[in-house]
Amino acid sequence: MESKTKNVKTWAQIDAMARKGFRGVGLQPGADAVRELKDGWFNAAYAVRLVDGREAVLKIAPAAQAQVMRYERNIMLTEVAIMRLVRQNAGIPVPEIYFCDDARDVCDSSYFFMEKIEGQNLDHVHEAMSPDQKAAIDREIGAIIREINTFKGSFFGYDGNPELRADSWKAAFLKIMDSVFADAADKSVVFDYGYDALRAAVEKHAEALDEVTQPCLVHWDAWKPNFFVEQGRVKGIIDFERALWAEPLMEAQFRSLCWEGVTQAMLGYGKTEFTANEMRRSWLYLLHLALVMHVECYFRHYGSDEVLNKSRELIASAMAWLQAN
The missing domain is CATH 3.30.200.20 (Phosphorylase Kinase; domain 1)
Structure with missing residues (x-):
């Protein structure tokens, strides 16, 4: 694709x-x-x-x-x-x-x-692994992500984009969300929800962002295709281009919290308990990801609707939770 x-x-x-x-x-x-x-x-x-x-x-x-x-x-x-x-x-x-x-x-x-990293792309070999092998790799990934998050920043937002930075996480996140809506408007993107409804869902839970006071380095794009494995161990992680200074809960390893609960990656990370406000933020971060996935289809013009359809599913899930809670 x-x-x-x-x-x-x-x-x-x-x-x-x-x-x-x-x-x-x-x-x-x-x-x-x-x-x-x-x-x-x-x-x-x-x-x-x-x-x-x-x-x-x-x-x-x-x-x-x-x-x-x-x-x-x-x-x-x-x-x-x-x-x-x-x-x-x-x-x-x-x-x-x-x-x-x-x-x-x-x-x-x-x-x-x-x-050049030795080993195989995790996305290519994951399905062939045994449940124990998958669990071990996921726990190791969780530990690696924890190490990435130990780097502390002096601002929230994107390293290479001063317009998408702020001193507080709430201000930075709202800027980031507004930038996605602006990109969508530029391309006349139509969502299954109106722009006002999407913004209202974000604003409803934005107060939960105030709890985040320390900018941490977040990879954000650490999904299976960005890991390489060999002999049951992680050999490398790549694609830090979308990294930002934010809250670790934005990491891919925490997204499944919204529908799967605690995973092996979370066990490897060392975080298995989540407050009510952390859950609110997790759903906000899922909505952000889903909106980015949806809008990027209008910029990249993929040859299939796979990403577009998946983004619609995620937007619907996130909006259902954010509007109901």
């Missing part, structure tokens, strides 16, 4: 980027030195093999003229900065950034090369 934001490049263009990043060392001859990685839905990504035998992953941001949502502005540079930050913690298996370039002289957008 491709999207129209991907900035796909030729072998020659990628070779030029490699030569700049690796000080004159280019790609091995032949098209098989470049393999497009198609799991991502936003950036273009390639596994590349250099002439000296080294392997790396190249990630290329959408071209400058590509339409993206407001919160997606500058997210590649955010990703690089956050990945370099979290590598300070040995408990977070994040790949090394080899080179990042925003000069736009050999490429029309930002790009970077990073370490």
Whole structure:
């Protein structure tokens, strides 16, 4: 399921980027030195093999003229900065950034090369795992997410987008939600609920956000395709581009709290009890995710309605709870 934001490049263009990043060392001859990685839905990504035998992953941001949502502005540079930050913690298996370039002289957008993680994408092998294997991986993921959340910030919101920041979490979250509604209005997005009803549901529970006073680093996009596993252990976590300074309950590992209860990932994280206000916030965060998923379909023009239909289901679930409680 491709999207129209991907900035796909030729072998020659990628070779030029490699030569700049690796000080004159280019790609091995032949098209098989470049393999497009198609799991991502936003950036273009390639596994590349250099002439000296080294392997790396190249990630290329959408071209400058590509339409993206407001919160997606500058997210590649955010990703690089956050990945370099979290590598300070040995408990977070994040790949090394080899080179990042925003000069736009050999490429029309930002790009970077990073370490290639050994192992298999969790999304590809999860179904074949035994229940015990799945539980062990989920607990390890929960522990990794807890380590990510130990990094503390000085503001709430997005690292690369000053317009979506604030000193309080409530103010930042409301700005973030307003930006999603603005993106939706730009594209004439029609939801199953009116804009006023969606905003009213957020405002009804916004007071619960006041309890959050410490900005923590939140990956936000830590779902199965962003983990790599090998021999029953997590080998790496990627895609920090959507990271923000927020409340840990925004993490993907807590979303299933709304319909599944306490999971193995929560056990691994070490949080299994939730207050009434934490539940309110969890439903707000689910609504935010669902609205983002819905609106991004109008920017990326996917080839199927899979994401659109799933977002409608999640919006309906979140609105039912927020309106009833």
